[in-house]
Amino acid sequence: MMGRLFSRRGTAETQDVIREAVRPVVAARSVSSTLRMSTAKFVRADDGSIAILTVFMIAMIGGLAGMGVDLMRHEAMRTRVQNTLDRAILAAASLKNTQDPQTVVNDYFRGAGMEGALTTITVDEDLGYRTVTAEAIFEMDTLFFSWVGIDTLNINVAGTAEQRISDLEISLVLDVSTSMEGTKLGQLKTAAKEFADTVFDASEEGAVSVSVIPYSTQVSLGSTLAPEYALTTEHAYSACAEFAEADFSSTSIDPTASLQRATHFDPFTGSNTNPEIKSPICATTESQAIMPLSGSLDAVKSKITNLNAKGNTSIDLGIKWGTALLDPETAPVVQSLVSKGKLDQSFINRPASYDDSATMKVMVVMTDGLNTQQYRINDSYTSGMSDVYVDSANRSNIAFQIVKEECTKTYVSTGRRSGYYRTTCEDVTSYYYPASRNYSSNAPGGSRATQLSWVDVFGSMSLYFHAYGRYTMSGNANDYYHWYTYAMGGPDTSEKDTRMSAICSAAKDAGIMIFTIGFEIEDDYEPGLKACASSASHYYRVEGMEIAEAFNAVAAKLTQLRLVQ
Template sequence: MRDVTVIGVSDMERKIEQIAMTVGWPIMGLNTRLKQTVFKPVRRFRRDEKGGMLIFALLCFMGMLVGAGMAIDFMRYENNRSRMQATLDRAILAAAALNQPLDAEAVVIDYFAKSGLKDYTLTISVDEGVNFRTVNASAALTQNSLFLNMVGIDTLSVITAGIAEERIQKLEVSLVLDVSGSMGSNSKLANLKVAAKDFAQALIDAGRVGKVAISIIPYNGTVVVGSRLAQEYNLTVEHNASTCVRFDDEDFFTTTLSTSQSIERVAHFDYQNSGRSSPIAWPECDTGTDSAILPFSTSIAAINAHIDGLSAGGMTASDIGMKWGVSLLDPSARDVLTNLIASDDADPLLADRPVAYSDGDTLKVIILMTDGDNTNQYDIIQERKSGLSDVWLDHDAPSGSTTKYSVYDTDREEYYYPHDRTWHATALGGNPVQMTYPELWGTFSTRYVGSYFYRYSRSKRDDMQNSYELTAGGNLSDERLSNMCSAAKNAEIMVFTIGFEAPIHGQSVMRSCATSPAYFYDVDGLEIADAFNSIVVTIQKIKLVQ
């Protein structure tokens, strides 16, 4: 191999001068002409940088062209991927629905056939049982590159996957329904009945036998526990005419309700009516079975009948309704349900319910509905809830007689006969018996007792007429409800609330109680059916689990 020597312009000039001297050429003229015609352009070309910038610009342009092309290919890839993923999600959600009768795999295939996608491959697997269906699918297609092949990438693989499952969980539901007096207006109670029955029907129809247990807790200023359910709790025994109870403030911080600890029974009394109604006309605690709690039912017939029997009346105490609704979802009520099953008052398929909060196969739900603000709660004052009153009853007097009562006045140490307003040394009648306070309050209203039996003394009249006390006002009820809602949510009970034509404050209280603002419904009129339908959908919704 020859050695190549690169010479500069100055070296070339010296070489030419040597050749010219050898052949006798005039050096001065030749050198000048060569400099002008040869060496000067060479020096100019050597110093010129314009050619380098052009090459650099061409390289940059090529890089930008390749980058833009790659972006187009990647955009095509993302477009195909998103379309295919969206189609796959819709397909597996539809296929997993337990209420659709078609073959799950065929549903997925049909969705893709109608999607407009081409040259894809599908892999589908279906797992299903009595109360669940799981659809696992993946889709893939090969995308030819338009520009990425310039850097050696001829194709891109577009792959999507998803799993959808519908599983009918065990459901434990408490329907806490406002039946206060205001529910009797504007067809509210009628609309509620239709919506609540449709709600129960939807849950039980979509479930399987023994999967769904529904408790109905009607409430106004109190909650009627009901004679059978009351047997499972330790209610005080001042009377047995009705089964409403009152709770302490601390009871609203816990989801449990002890079956052994004493629970104070609300007196059976009427503080509103002033007429002579015997027995009392408007008891604070209703005695009817239709207004009582219906616990742990699986029978749509029993649920519908109970809802149909609801009537409006009384004040509003959603805190007490919520307490009972939550307590019947708490595992501490399991012994209660076991005993109800043993006495043939509950479905044996509900054995071992309510389940523990940690049971991942069971959903606990409470729906709290109101049309107003919390109001006042009343009970007879403690010193007149039990024991003997000053009123005597002649047991030998004919039924319906108005001349069989007398009142002993401790100041005068005499008996007052209210029917003729006279005083005597002995009680009226041949067999006078001193009435207990529960007997007195169950027979006459507090207003009538004061105005009739004690009309001989204004102070004693007023004192007896005011034998009841405020146990909770609206603000305290709101506070108790808030505490109860927090306890329920902390236990991961799903809390839905409905403000049915409720005032602004009532709506605010309900919104705060719900698991999230999305679980609160502000409705009017027939919209209550939409609220219950939405709750059904939320409870039963199919979730993308991956």
């Protein structure tokens, strides 16, 4: 009983306690459940709005991306239209183009499927130039901008092309030293003639003058230019000039100032028996002489064709004369040659002044090596009379005069068993003939014998023949070296490099554009040529047939079309 009573009571009390304890938990669970139900109801109530917002955001992002695609299409199309217009006006502006310029532009756009895009084509042309201006508007259909009411995007392009062949004054300074013999000379000729073709073909008649300056040990003025300068008159064997170091700081050569004529002699070849000069330092043939200011393509190409290679290398002298023929101080020379009918009348005002904006002055310098010794006869043998005689009717009949004092003793009696010896001395003249190595009391040609000046000695026999003859006459080898090795001097490589640098700087400072071409040169030769050029892009180093590419590149730069807008 007690147990059951306790049990019932305990159960009731326990339930009350439990109920009190559980009430907060139940309440908490009720709140949580209520929140979950409320949230679910909220979500169910706004589910459509979120979906719409999401779709809108996706559409907006897609639209912006699509507009980006349209903009990229627009830029790509703009580039295509601009390139088409550029090509069209360049072709139309070419002075080689014989078609109507407007027709050319229209044809380009028609071929590109844009014939309706052109709005204006303007052509301005006269003798020596043509300018073509064009504008185009192209409508591009949009793919995505149309969503916002923009169905097309306009592409506006314009451009101006001009070919204006200014008056061109060109000096072609070409290496014809011995190292250019054979294949290299042939390759040079081909390249230089192609250069001439390009320049003349792209120019109006009378717009281009080309001077060809071949150089080796020296530069020959030839029969055309020599009379126009005040060369000294020691001889008339050849016409080359000597310059002092200071002369290379100036672009000009004053035609009225005294110009020292180079001594004529041959240090390169010779024979023991034949005095003939075969390789003088100054060429005597017109093919090796300067050709000044020619406006004839045929004449220029013929000049180049007839070049020969012989002698040392004097790049400094070639550039000195190349520069001088572009310098306004040469104008009196040109005017004189025009008046004599030796130059074209259209060149009467050339060389133009350096500030003439209508004239471009260009020098193209080509070499296969570096400066080498420039031989000169020593000053002690550039004047005065020698001991050498020749037969005036046969100048290969040469003898060295020998004058010796010969004395004889004669007994003079003064009485019986007395007397003395009288010594009588007199000059006895004989002649040594080096070709035959014989002595004779007779002068060459007898009454025709002519005494030579030292200038004429070296102008009429090779240095070797003369020196060897002195050796055979005396039997002393030192005489050979005295008359050969020590008889000549002249600027060496270092001196000539300094002079070359000076004249290149003077030319560039004056406004002359210089291109240099190193043809199969050694690495050591490159710095001087590169420094001489107007810029690094004006210098070309080539091998073999690449020389044609170099000359073609120079010609293209001189005649290329220019986009000016």
